[in-house]
Amino acid sequence: MVHRPGRVSLWWLLAGIGAVVVAGVAGLALGPVRLPPLGVAAETLNQLPWVELDSGLSPRQAAIVSQIRLPRVVLGLLVGAVLALAGGVYQGAFRNPLAEPYLLGVAAGAGLGVTVTVALRGGTGLADLPLTVPLAAFTGAIGAVVLTYLLGATGGRDRSPATLILAGVAVSAFLAALQTYLLQRHIEVIRDVYSWLLGRLGGATWHDVRLLLPYAVVVTVVVLLLRRELDVLSVGDDEAASLGLHPQRSRFLLLAAASLGTAAAVSVSGLIGFVGIIVPHLIRLLVGTSYRAILPLAALFGGAFLAAADLAARTVDAPREVPIGVVTALLGAPFFVLVLRTSRRVTV
């Protein structure tokens, strides 16, 4: 029998890498300012150590490539990859196709963190707080997930998936109420807070990339190493335990990693929706139900999808930008329906 479950087929892997390359190149080459494609390629390669090519770009053009477009494309790839990976992990760990990376309170926690910071500063604007806002979002997100987890543990010995989801709903509602109250008291910061909540990659800098990169790497490694355990968890906790797993511990590690990654992504990009729930589903429809195949591909296609969505966000209505959350939903939903209709196996 030549059947090997969980093996990522080489073609899908190549397709994923291809999608990342295409989205990356397009993101670098296209934009409000027209640049010669070859020059952009040369300038991009110049970012690598020991590469000194003559790109033929003016210093201003070179700066657009290296300081504006490149960090933005890289950040889009990273955020998309982390969100899609985290969504896949949440769906597996909760055995629930509707689970998404914000389920345990990441969104509400980050939102409250940002609101508190901006409100207490008295509306000086997000741009004045380049460091504090990501830190506040990150702290709020992690705090919310920890709270959800502690609350879920009081429901019983098992920390069953259902208890955790309910705890996440309760924590999210509680934090959202606090946030609403704060916003109502500090009505002048609503615009700033909402522009952050809608998610954006505009103004991304290498600083954002450096903030996210270590988390993205650690989380990706942890999740990819543990991805077989998600397959075992899919048969039920008792069965997983009788197969030699510690289901609660596996779930905790996977959720902790996914939540950490999501918190880091949210802290630099705001609340970008849709990627974490739709990308893993698309991959599942295309390659089957084994998380060993789904997760690596979700990371690749999630990154490519978000980079492409960001390209659309800054070009369709240039020089204005469409909020990226709007683009991910407008692009993603019809595409998902298309795949759902043409796919042989509907597994949701």
Added chain:
Amino acid sequence: MTAVEVAGLRVALDKVPILHGVDLRVAAGEWVTVIGPNGAGKSTLLRAVGGLLPVTGTVRLFGTDLARLPRRQRAKLVATVAQDPVVPPGMTVFDYVLLGRTPYLPPLGRESAADLAVAGRVLARLGLSGFADRHLATLSGGERQRVFLARALAQEAPLLLLDEPTTALDIGHQQEVLELVDELRRSHGLTVLASMHDLSVAGEYADRLLLLARGKVAAEGTPARVLTEELLATHYGARVRVIPGDQGPLVVPVRADDKVRPSDGP
């Protein structure tokens, strides 16, 4: 050799005591079936023996204290088929059975050719080869039960715990699955500890029965000793007639005379 040795087993679920000091011995190669009314603690006993619950008292599997067995070692000794296993949507039969090899995989490794061969053999043995690429969710109840059994067998554990393996099946499929388990027990030298509701069927396939009532052992022994009209009346509150059969006593429920009104008759 004793496969299962349970002494003074107490289990509480959410602080509600379920088992109050259960003793049980199952010899290697033996088939013991636990019977008892709803809520007697049959599933709890099986889960405790499988190491899935925190317990007080001792459970020893093949001479080793269960509490001291590392999880993966335990999974190589005892395989469980739960009462109503989760059917993962979209998973193929082959992938599902292959999960039985989990305890043999190195921590970060993948299935070896030997693991794939085991899964293939088990499928062939249970007549499931033609189903390998089917989705588990599309199978009938009888076929699914065989797949659950196949996953447990792929674990290659000498002790098989079957929690009501036939409840969801019609009579024909009940017999098919139980005959299969009995054949496998003989050919592979497996020990079987099961729980069942149908008393006649339980008596026909088990070497010994354990009657559990309110978390305690009410009776234990050969089917002929346990399946008596008095014991079943006491512990099930049931009116039954026990008729000697070829493979063990046959238990037939009968209706009390004083409850049959004339209008119920033909």
